[in-house]
Amino acid sequence: MPRFPFNVVAFDLDGTLVDTAPDLTAALNHALDRLGRPPIDPRSVRHMVGHGARALLRQGLQATGACDEALIDRGFPIFLDHYTAHIADHSQPYPGVVAALDQLEARGVRTAICTNKLESLAVRLVDALGWHGRFAAIVGSDTLPVRKPDPAPLFASIARAGGGPAAFVGDSITDTDTARAAGLPCIAVTFGFRDRAAEELGATALIDHYDQLIPTLETLKP
Secondary structure (H helix, E strand, O other): OOOOOOOEEEEOOEOOOEEOHHHHHHHHHHHHHHOOOOOOOHHHHOOOOOOOHHHHHHHHHHHHOOOOHHHHHHHHHHHHHHHHHOOOOOOEEOOOHHHHHHHHHHOOOEEEEEOOOOHHHHHHHHHHOOOOOOOOEEEOOOOOOOOOOOOHHHHHHHHHOOOOOEEEEEOOHHHHHHHHHHOOOEEEEOOOOOOOOHHHOOOOEEEOOHHHHHHHHHHOOO
């Protein structure tokens, strides 16, 4: 078997490894209700995820009326408390994720998470899904002073996973911009959370299912 081209494969979390939209939507609509706002259609929320929880709340408030930082400050703890308590009520890994992670591990590849979710929430979600210890590193939006699309969190996740040739797997323009800034190949999933067509993300490659991940990685160069 030819040598696998990557030592580390880093993943975005929401919309890439896990469909978290149901629980994010529930938390957002809970916060909006407490602030006297109408609920957001779950389909719309899928286009709002990717820049962190505060940005999600901001977009929800902007979609339902006037919005200022004071209102966001009021709503953010409400959102976080609800989401923390219900982080994996309905969130599920995408089909084929576990098998793909197992295949990477069998090849000696270390995996990492680089997300704009708060690190504590990312760890909580990973643990709730029974993935404790599966990833060599988890870097969130507050792990460093900067977040994606700055490449520093991606570099940190790779370094903490042991370093070496690496690729990034994501679902949004934030992820492809991050990989581009880092000079790394990026695979984008076509089923995640994004605000434009997958073909417009500028990814190195696209996959429609995690069955395609390993074969696609094998065609890429670090």
